[in-house]
Each structure stands twice: as structure tokens, then as C-alpha cells.
Amino acid sequence: MEATQKELNLVTIKEVLRQYLLQKGFRNTPERYTILEEIYMMDHHFNVDDLYLLMMQKKYHVSKATIYNTIEIFLDAGLIRKHQFGEKTLTSSSYEKSYFDKQHDHLVIYKEGSDKEIEEIIEFCDPRIQGIKESIEKAFGVNIDSHSLYFYGTKNNG
């Protein structure tokens, strides 16, 4: 059932990409569909290197340049979201599939005693953020397209 749902989603998401490419006048290259499929088969956040290594393992030869290119397109198409975890240390950008999920935010949990190592990333969704968003739009006369909210903390051992 789980696998079947994923298969269905895969069919859907490829169609979404097809429509997007058509509308933009971009080409239907096999790389774009293969990368999309890999991303939508994954269950977690990933960065460019993760994706590159995964595809190498599966013997799909795609260059990093193409992955970076493709990710730009997917971002524009709304097929993925970009994140920047790790407030303290510099980390590479992370991404996640976004088409079937609702917008959510992240709680980044650091290992106890370490400022650097991330132990876990938990997703959450609090409706109050919408209220803040609307207030800001009114207060400053802006249209807000998106937001990002991260909480940083540690496990509560007490």
C-alpha cells in the first residue's frame, strides 16, 4: 500500500514536471526525470552531494553541474524546497520534496554538549505563524511569498 501510493505519486509528479517544462519551453531530458524520481523516492532531506552519490551507486551517470542546474528548475517549479540547517556552522544547502506535503517548519536538535553536531531534525506546523505573517504584511505593506522558521535546541534530560 505504501509502495503503491509512492508509485502513484511518482506518476503524478512527473506529469507536473512535464507540464512545467512545456509551459516554460524547456526540454524533456531524461536526466530531469531521473533526478526527480530519485528525490521523490527519498524520505528525508538531502544535499547535492547525497543525491550525486546516490545516483552514482545506482549507476546513473549525472554530473554535479546538471544536478545543480536541475535543482534550480525544481525550486522554480515548486517541486522542492531549500533549507539551510546549522545556524552555528556552515553547512551545504539541504532540499526536500515539497509537492505532496504542506509547508512546515523545523526544530533542529543539537547533540548535548556540542554546538556543531545535529542530532535530529523534527518537522512541525504551527498555525500561529500565519497570523504573524498577516500582521507583517499589513504592517509593512508587503506580499510575503514564503517564510522559514527554525528552532534550535537540545533534548530535555530532566
Place this chain on the structure above:
Amino acid sequence: MEATQKELNLVTIKEVLRQYLLQKGFRNTPERYTILEEIYMMDHHFNVDDLYLLMMQKKYHVSKATIYNTIEIFLDAGLIRKHQFGEKTLTSSSYEKSYFDKQHDHLVIYKEGSDKEIEEIIEFCDPRIQGIKESIEKAFGVNIDSHSLYFYGTKNNG
């Protein structure tokens, strides 16, 4: 009056650094005080290169390595905060002085029609974020040390 207040703050903040270095057993190097002074004389966000160039102009010779080092210390001491503006494009880390300010969040306004160029960054402070924070702490059993919230949008021309 403005200048006088800034002078007073400078005296205070140097004392804070002195206490911090003492407590940690770190040395009182002139570089650390000079960099701190530059940061606290500034009114806006800055990145490492901004700071480096500024100090070169003023004929203070400080290497970038030392600036990076010092910034780590100031972060740990709570004298500055780190930011990562620019969700779409990669940008260098930004920093700002934090000692006399209360915690605030940011509204990043992009130039109309451009996904890349930032037109303005506005600071705001909404108390509702505290409520969300407390809910998350209870829900997931964590201690939250900090958060970052960014809204991304464009000027409302309507």
C-alpha cells in the same frame, strides 16, 4: 546625544568582553577589542568581508583568519548574532551586534521581478513567536536556545 550614547555603550561592551575573556582564560589581544569596537560602531548587518575591508580602510591590519576567529568568540560570548539571508541564492553569513538589542526577526524584501537581489531587510519582533516556542518545547521535550524566523516577499504595489 546619539554619539555620546554610543561611546558609553562602547565602554560597557568592552568591559563585557573583558569579563568573558577573563572567565574563559583567553587573552586580551588588541585585535579583539578593535574588532569589537568596529562592530559596535556599525549600524547594520555585516559580513566578514565588509568588516575586513572597513578595517583596511582605517589602516587597522587584521587578517581574515583573525576576524573569523574573533567572530567565533563573539558568537559564543553572545556579543553578536549570525544570520543567513538570501534563501534563494547562496550568500556569505551576516552578523550583527546583539548586546543592547532585544532578539528580533527579519523580513527580507526582494526587488520586484528578481528572485536574487535583496532590496531591504526589515527587523521586527512579534511576541507570538514565544508562544510557538513554548508549545514546541512542551510537545517535543526540548530546551530551545534560539530561533530564526525570516519572511521573504516583495513590496506591495497595489
Place this chain on the structure above:
DNA sequence: CTACGTGCAAAAGATTTGCATTCGA
């Protein structure tokens, strides 16, 4: 056919590291 997209390698930009030298305690 004719660009657009890809792959590869080189370049660029931010940050980190290694090491000899300097200097604060």
C-alpha cells in the same frame, strides 16, 4: 538542423587549516 542541456574540468567565493612568528600573562 540548431539551439538547449550535459559533462568535465577549471574557476570562484567563503571559510578553515598549518605553520612560523609575535606577544600577553
Place this chain on the structure above:
DNA sequence: TCGAATGCAAATCTTTTGCACGTAG
């Protein structure tokens, strides 16, 4: 004195760019 800090340059890591080649339309 002597270990911590600094400066400089080289190294590293992520992302971007240039160019020759392949291929979708």
C-alpha cells in the same frame, strides 16, 4: 619564558562557469 594568537598562504568545500559535444524538438 612559553603557550596562545596572529598573519599569511595554502587547502578545502560548495557552488558556478566555460566550452566542446550530444541530443530533443
